[in-house]
Amino acid sequence: MYSDLNHFLEDMRSKTIEEQKMMINEMINALNFDQLSQVINFLKEPFFTNNLKDYLLDSTLPDIKSKEFLFLVQAERYNGNIVRKFMNEAGISNYYLDKFINKYQLKKISSGMYIFPHKTLDAPFLFQSQYSKAVVSHETALYMLDLSDVIPRRTIMSMPKDYKLSQIEKNANRYMKIYDGLYNNNKSLIISYPENDPILLTRNAPIDSAQIVLKKTMNNNPVRVTSAEKTIADVLASSSTTEEEVKYEALKKYYDLYPRDSKRLRRVAQKQGVLKVLDKYLWELKLD
Known part of the structure; x- marks a missing residue:
């Protein structure tokens, strides 16, 4: 392929980053298992130094086998939002976590929750x-x-019907501002955090675990979201104040995305007592 190493290196320097990446991929495909292991070990430090650069205090990567390195990997995973129970699950004890909270001067949000000073809550x-x-x-x-x-313009979240919203007001911290509100003509709580859309907290019928999926927030962190079927059933409820155009759009998009799942939608709608309403919309849209 190349007559000598110098020729190869000169050719690499003349190429764009994307071209260099393509060449590296070609080289990697030709390596055996032992050679790949050597490459990975060689690339570990520069890879993590670059990946964790927003979290390093002096651009120096801690020992890859250390608890501090594990802490920084978890910090990057959740974009600087630190939750004690997630750190514990990852193998970082409270002893070590408290050390890192002090060392990295994390801001306390509430009990067991912190954030890096330069990151978005x-x-x-x-x-x-x-x-x-x-x-x-x-x-x-x-x-x-x-x-x-x-x-x-707000994040609507559901809690079980029997949940005492007063518990949330009682546990409020200095980062939270809580107001009374209404949603679907029922009492709700509006919870405001800095630099975030408000959270509107409402009560809902029991949500089965099968009707919960994981999605990513704007900050790329995982949150639990009602399934497509459960969500449509919720906005079709008689108490719903969702705009009609939004309901029609949701059903059209559902049938575009899940053309084979209409039976599942009907089962959930029947369980929530909105099957007749669903059929009315589907008939109008000529979808079923």
Whole structure:
């Protein structure tokens, strides 16, 4: 391929980054298992130094086998939003975590939750981390599931009907501002965090685990969201104040995305008592 190494290196330097990446991929495909292991070991440090650069204090990567390195990997995974229970699950004890909280001067959001000073607080992710029964729902879920083009100006989350919202008010921290609100003509809570759309917390019928999916927030963190079928059933409920255009759009998009899942939609609609309403919309849209 090349007559000598110098010729090869000169050719590499003359190419764009994308061209160099393509050449490296070609080289990697020719390596055996042992050679690939050697390459990975060689690339570990520069790869993680670059990947974790936003979190390093002096551009120096901690020992890859250390707890501090593991902490930084987890910090990058959640975009600087630190949840103690997730750190514990990753193998970082409270002893080590407390050391890193001090060393990296993390800001405390609430009990067991912190954020790197230069990172954006991810309110939906942190709120769900604290309140495990909260699920993104209704119009917000429609948008996150690609069933609506309407960009929500708030994050609607559902809690079980019997959940005492007063507990959330009691546990409020200095980063949260809580107001009374209405949603679908029922009492709700509006929870405001800095640099985030408000969270509107409402009560909902029980949400089965089979009707919950994971999606990513704007900050690329995982949150629990009602399934497409559950979300459509929610916005078709008689108490729903969702705009008619949004309902029609959601059903058309659902049938585009899941053309073979109409039976599942009908089962969920029947369970929630909105099957007749669903049939009316489908008839008008000539979808079923």
